[in-house]
Amino acid sequence: MSPDKSRKRGGQRMDRPPAHSRFKAYFVHHLRSLVASLGLLYRHPLSNLMTILVIGIALALPTGLYLALDNARSISSNWDGAAQISLFTKLTVSNKQAQQLADKIRLYPEIDQVSMLTREQSRQEFRDLAGYGDALDALEKNPLPAVLIITPSAAHAHPDAAQRLIEKLRKLPQADIVQLDLEWVKRLFAIMDIAQRSILVVASLLAIAVLLVVGNTIRLDIQNRRDEIIITKQIGGTDAFIRRPFLYNGLWYGLFGGLIALLLVGISVAWLRGSVESLSLLYQSGYTLRSLDLRSIGVLLLLSTTLGLAGSWLSVGRHLKQMEPQ
Amino acid sequence: MIQFHNVFKRYPGGHEALADVSLRLGIGQMAFLTGHSGAGKSTLLKLVSLIERPTRGQVLLDGVNIGNLRRRRIPYMRRKVGVIFQDHRLLYDRTVFDNVALPLIIAGYRHQEIGKRVRASLDKVGLLNKERVYPITLSGGEQQRIGIARAVVNKPPLLLADEPTGNLDPELSREIMGLFESFNQVGVSVLIATHDLERIADMPYGVFNLKDSRLLSNTVPALEENDHVA
Ligand SMILES: Nc1ncnc2c1ncn2[C@@H]1O[C@H](COP(=O)(O)OP(=O)(O)OP(=O)(O)O)[C@@H](O)[C@H]1O
Ligand SMILES: [Mg+2]
Numbered sequence: 341m342s343p344d345k346s347r348k349r350g351g352q353r354m355d356r357p358p359a360h361s362r363f364k365a366y367f368v369h370h371l372r373s374l375v376a377s378l379g380l381l382y383r384h385p386l387s388n389l390m391t392i393l394v395i396g397i398a399l400a401l402p403t404g405l406y407l408a409l410d411n412a413r414s415i416s417s418n419w420d421g422a423a424q425i426s427l428f429t430k431l432t433v434s435n436k437q438a439q440q441l442a443d444k445i446r447l448y449p450e451i452d453q454v455s456m457l458t459r460e461q462s463r464q465e466f467r468d469l470a471g472y473g474d475a476l477d478a479l480e481k482n483p484l485p486a487v488l489i490i491t492p493s494a495a496h497a498h499p500d501a502a503q504r505l506i507e508k509l510r511k512l513p514q515a516d517i518v519q520l521d522l523e524w525v526k527r528l529f530a531i532m533d534i535a536q537r538s539i540l541v542v543a544s545l546l547a548i549a550v551l552l553v554v555g556n557t558i559r560l561d562i563q564n565r566r567d568e569i570i571i572t573k574q575i576g577g578t579d580a581f582i583r584r585p586f587l588y589n590g591l592w593y594g595l596f597g598g599l600i601a602l603l604l605v606g607i608s609v610a611w612l613r614g615s616v617e618s619l620s621l622l623y624q625s626g627y628t629l630r631s632l633d634l635r636s637i638g639v640l641l642l643l644s645t646t647l648g649l650a651g652s653w654l655s656v657g658r659h660l661k662q663m664e665p666q
Numbered sequence: 667m668i669q670f671h672n673v674f675k676r677y678p679g680g681h682e683a684l685a686d687v688s689l690r691l692g693i694g695q696m697a698f699l700t701g702h703s704g705a706g707k708s709t710l711l712k713l714v715s716l717i718e719r720p721t722r723g724q725v726l727l728d729g730v731n732i733g734n735l736r737r738r739r740i741p742y743m744r745r746k747v748g749v750i751f752q753d754h755r756l757l758y759d760r761t762v763f764d765n766v767a768l769p770l771i772i773a774g775y776r777h778q779e780i781g782k783r784v785r786a787s788l789d790k791v792g793l794l795n796k797e798r799v800y801p802i803t804l805s806g807g808e809q810q811r812i813g814i815a816r817a818v819v820n821k822p823p824l825l826l827a828d829e830p831t832g833n834l835d836p837e838l839s840r841e842i843m844g845l846f847e848s849f850n851q852v853g854v855s856v857l858i859a860t861h862d863l864e865r866i867a868d869m870p871y872g873v874f875n876l877k878d879s880r881l882l883s884n885t886v887p888a889l890e891e892n893d894h895v896a
Contacts, residue, residue: 576745577772665717
């Protein structure tokens, strides 16, 4: 069965290259089809550019939203002063006792500072604020308690931590009502939670869109190279061999799409940065817009590449099977 | 090399293209496959090259029953068979070199080895000077020879050709037949389907003659050798 004698030495079957060189050839082949698939992208620049742009835009949207949320978080974490707690003492507590209580609370590790309104100051403030002056004057006794205004340290400004602090303060015998002054801090965090979930939903939908876009592009690729696929199968190409260039194509689509997304987000941040800085100057906060950090960039590129690969995998799995030599 | 045991092939449409065909082509033998149009010649070759599967009966290739071969094994089995098509089936966006190199790339040969073998193969069909051109610029006969170079480049033990000289003038088809003979002389089994009864009449090879899906006559000498069922 052998055309020439020398082949008999290699093995009783067909002469194959020896194992080590086969492995080397395997890697060289991988590398080559990786580069070759890049060449293919380059050969049809327009349609591929379209695909890559669509992927880039689809990925830029959730990335931009994520970045906006990240900025909102970092701004709100600067607002530790916003989470103030008001402690209304019982009416039986005198100004002096209230002062002692304030001194005691000031020593708690969770506390940044404590200021106090005496009963008289409370009355004054209430009068100024609400315009109940006449009614208050008509009363013989001061109906308002002393008030401690407590600012938690930054580490305890988050709604959950503040809530625990409130529970602790409520147990004090002198305390009547303890409340978080600015409920809206809590609401803000709740809103950000909703925003985060929404971004996740948007991101998932757009990830599916990317899968479909890549899948469809690869499907067209496969159809355009139908002859080549069939001939390769006929002369003994394995499914893996035929699949490989298409998978690499998908990988490139994903990677380049991710880079485009980064570019779009980067441009947007640069464009917004000026306005944000002048706004924050008005608030004397010196806040500068945060851009994506290295980790987020890595995650985005990894995700986009994976999506590209997965999209082509789905397409290849379905369409290559249908092409058999005839 | 090839064995058919009571093979039937019925296409999905219901047409019976082969009925109760039994034959054997020994290792290193060369033979022709003849018959009227529609007799089932191409069908028989498609069974051997694993494009179609028999409806009934056994087809053995190199001792392996390929009727129930697992899908994953098919590519490796196909590498044992060099197929030459009448319509060449070359890749027209690749050079002659790349076309001929394809079976070697698929099998995972090293770069230098590929260059050596492709050139040897092109040399054998007399087209070494064409390695850098695209097949579209070649004549029909030259394209056919590129197809042959591709079929033999990884030295398969069996060559199949379906009407390889169908479109060629007598001069060229004699040349092509000469090529097949030269491969056969170094031990390759060769099976050629053809209409060209005149040409094969004075050649010293056996003939399988099909008529209406059945094997009408068989002049291929039975070889005494251990080409038995696995
Ligand atoms: N894929 C197919 N589906 C259905 N019927 C087919 C198929 N391929 C071939 N046939 C039928 O099987 C019969 C044998 O076809 P085959 O191609 O084997 O003949 P052939 O001997 O090669 O003829 P020719 O000399 O014209 O090439 C024909 O009647 C043909 O119509
Ligand atoms: Mg035919």
